[in-house]
Amino acid sequence: MKLENxxxxxxxxxHPGNIGGVARAMKNMGLxxxxxxxxxxxxxxxxxxxxxxxxxxxxxxxxVASLQEAIADAHLIVGASARGRNIPWxxxxxxxxxxxxxxxxxxxxxxxxxxxEDRGLTNDELQLCHHHVHIPSVEGFSxxxxxxxxxxxxxxxxxxxxxxxxxRTQAPQWGTDWDVELSQHKELELLFEHLEKVLVEVDxxxxxxxxxxxxxxxxxxxxxxxxxxxVNILRGMLSHIxxxxxxx
Amino acid sequence: MKLENxxxxxxxxxHPGNIGGVARAMKNMGLxxxxxxxxxxxxxxxxxxxxxxxxxxxxxxxxVASLQEAIADAHLIVGASARGRNIPWxxxxxxxxxxxxxxxxxxxxxxxxxxxEDRGLTNDELQLCHHHVHIPSVEGFSxxxxxxxxxxxxxxxxxxxxxxxxxRTQAPQWGTDWDVELSQHKELELLFEHLEKVLVEVDxxxxxxxxxxxxxxxxxxxxxxxxxxxVNILRGMLSHIxxxxxxx
Numbered sequence: 001m002k003l004e005n006x007x008x009x010x011x012x013x014x015h016p017g018n019i020g021g022v023a024r025a026m027k028n029m030g031l032x033x034x035x036x037x038x039x040x041x042x043x044x045x046x047x048x049x050x051x052x053x054x055x056x057x058x059x060x061x062x063x064v065a066s067l068q069e070a071i072a073d074a075h076l077i078v079g080a081s082a083r084g085r086n087i088p089w090x091x092x093x094x095x096x097x098x099x100x101x102x103x104x105x106x107x108x109x110x111x112x113x114x115x116x117e118d119r120g121l122t123n124d125e126l127q128l129c130h131h132h133v134h135i136p137s138v139e140g141f142s143x144x145x146x147x148x149x150x151x152x153x154x155x156x157x158x159x160x161x162x163x164x165x166x167x168r169t170q171a172p173q174w175g176t177d178w179d180v181e182l183s184q185h186k187e188l189e190l191l192f193e194h195l196e197k198v199l200v201e202v203d204x205x206x207x208x209x210x211x212x213x214x215x216x217x218x219x220x221x222x223x224x225x226x227x228x229x230x231v232n233i234l235r236g237m238l239s240h241i242x243x244x245x246x247x248x
Numbered sequence: 249m250k251l252e253n254x255x256x257x258x259x260x261x262x263h264p265g266n267i268g269g270v271a272r273a274m275k276n277m278g279l280x281x282x283x284x285x286x287x288x289x290x291x292x293x294x295x296x297x298x299x300x301x302x303x304x305x306x307x308x309x310x311x312v313a314s315l316q317e318a319i320a321d322a323h324l325i326v327g328a329s330a331r332g333r334n335i336p337w338x339x340x341x342x343x344x345x346x347x348x349x350x351x352x353x354x355x356x357x358x359x360x361x362x363x364x365e366d367r368g369l370t371n372d373e374l375q376l377c378h379h380h381v382h383i384p385s386v387e388g389f390s391x392x393x394x395x396x397x398x399x400x401x402x403x404x405x406x407x408x409x410x411x412x413x414x415x416r417t418q419a420p421q422w423g424t425d426w427d428v429e430l431s432q433h434k435e436l437e438l439l440f441e442h443l444e445k446v447l448v449e450v451d452x453x454x455x456x457x458x459x460x461x462x463x464x465x466x467x468x469x470x471x472x473x474x475x476x477x478x479v480n481i482l483r484g485m486l487s488h489i490x491x492x493x494x495x496x
Contacts, residue, residue, distance in 0.1 A: 021393065021396070024392075024393060024396075025392070025393070025396055027386065027389050028385040028386060028389055028390065028391070028392050028396075029385060029386065030386045050393075052391075052393075053389055054389070087427065088427050093407070094403070095407065135403065136406055136407065136410055137276040137277060137406070138275065138276060138277065138278045138406075141275050141276060141301055141302070142276065143276075143300075144272075144273070144276050144399070145269065145272060145273070145298075145300075145395070145399075147393070147396065148269070148272070148273055148276070148395065148396060148399040151392070151393075151396040151399050151400060152399060152400060152403045155342070155383065155400045155403075158384060158385075158386075159341070159343065159384065162384055198489075199485060199488075201492070202485070202488040202489045202491075202492040203488055203491075203492065204484060204485050204488035204489075213481060216477065216478060216481055217478075217481065219478075220469075220472050220474055220478045221468075221472070223471075223472040223473075224468050224469070224471040224472035225471075226468055229464065230464060230465075230467075230468045233461060233464055233465065236452060237447060237450070237452050240447075240450040240451055240452035241446075241450045241452075241489055243450075243451075244449070244450040244451065244493055245492055245493070
């Protein structure tokens with residue numbers, strides 16, 4: 001596992017001190033790739049203070065306007081989530097997440113996405129993710145401080161790196177020896193756009209009343225973590241459906 | 249394992265904000281017994297602020313003058329330590345520590361001792377401990393924030409406790425709390441037949457030269473282990489594609 005292939009993404013962070021705390025937690029555990037989506041205040045003296053010796057992580061952090069930008073080149077996206085969303089998504093604990101991270105190849109990038117201090121990630125943001133990770137906190141007092149949550153995840157990633165041999169035994173389906181490169185987020189997004197367009201064209205999806213159709217299809221496909229050939233097949237299929245419609 | 253038998257002991261803490269952060273980390277993970285050995289500033293508004301909803305942990309914390317007092321009734325004492333002390337002591341990582349905690353009887357009390365923000369525990373203090381615990385941080389940037397360190401230990405304790413509780417259920421990640429029943433093999437087969445038919449109708453699949461199209465689509469969908477609603481959505485989509493074709 002290459003820890004430099006793992007990106008920590010913070011969405012709309014309110015308190016710059018927390019960004020500093022995250023940077024410190026990352027550096028303690030050997031992570032270095034930090035992406036900030038529309039932080040309220042950054043850069044900031046509070047961030048620098050809490051970062052202690054991890055100012056380099058803050059300096060090299062990318063600041064972007066949207067979550068989509070932050071994850072565009074990632075192959076596997078995992079969103080930090082409390083339990084109990086409308087549509088259940090595959091949920092791992094931090095230890096399982098680290099096992100999955102261990103199974104990634106050196107060319108594969110993972111993004112782990114953390115939401116706002118007070119409200120976490122929105123449903124739309126969570127649905128951009130292949131998997132969710134839940135830190136098993138106590139019911140009734142479940143919300144961890146942002147830097148503490150990143151610390152736990154980063155700790156498990158480092159433990160897994162130190163125990164590579166252990167973790168390799170539970171390589172999931174998309175791990176070792178896959179024949180095709182995994183698709184990136186932006187390729188999946190184009191697929192979902194295309195799919196939605198076709199579903200409207202064949203009168204299956206009513207834009208006035210979309211129900212949970214697209215979230216459910218997203219969940220299904222993202223769960224499988226499609227590779228590039230699979231995405232090409234699906235895109236080709238959609239194009240042929242459209243061509244057939246036009247011809248008649 | 250009874251989490252109420254585990255005491256977190258902080259020695260000579262300088263920043264009250266860190267005491268608050270520790271209280272929050274403890275409560276998130278189900279710990280409640282906090283002992284403060286000669287804190288520089290306590291109680292404090294900073295501690296309350298960082299504790300968020302964990303003020304009850306601060307209120308019930310015991311404040312004592314010496315480490316010996318804080319650990320007097322403990323059966324097993326573990327000191328948080330950086331590596332490389334003069335006399336090597338038995339060192340565990342947090343995961344191993346949680347394993348040890350699991351093995352304690354309900355009448356046995358464990359204390360986990362954390363030192364000062366800048367210098368940790370003295371050699372004398374470390375030698376009061378049966379074992380040491382080391383969080384495997386990166387060399388050259390090894391010192392975790394105090395609350396972050398407690399968060400990692402508390403997380404491992406809670407993980408160990410939860411494992412005791414659901415040692416029996418090893419359901420797949422999307423299993424237990426899924427909202428819909430998983431589809432059965434025969435339903436998936438009908439889906440694949442339907443899909444293949446439509447792919448031929450829209451001239452995407454050439455029955456004379458099918459290549460690996462269907463196996464690849466099979467692999468993709470089966471990897472996701474679709475539920476019944478998802479299969480119904482896909483079947484509905486295929487039917488609409490066919491209806492659209494027929495109407496024109």
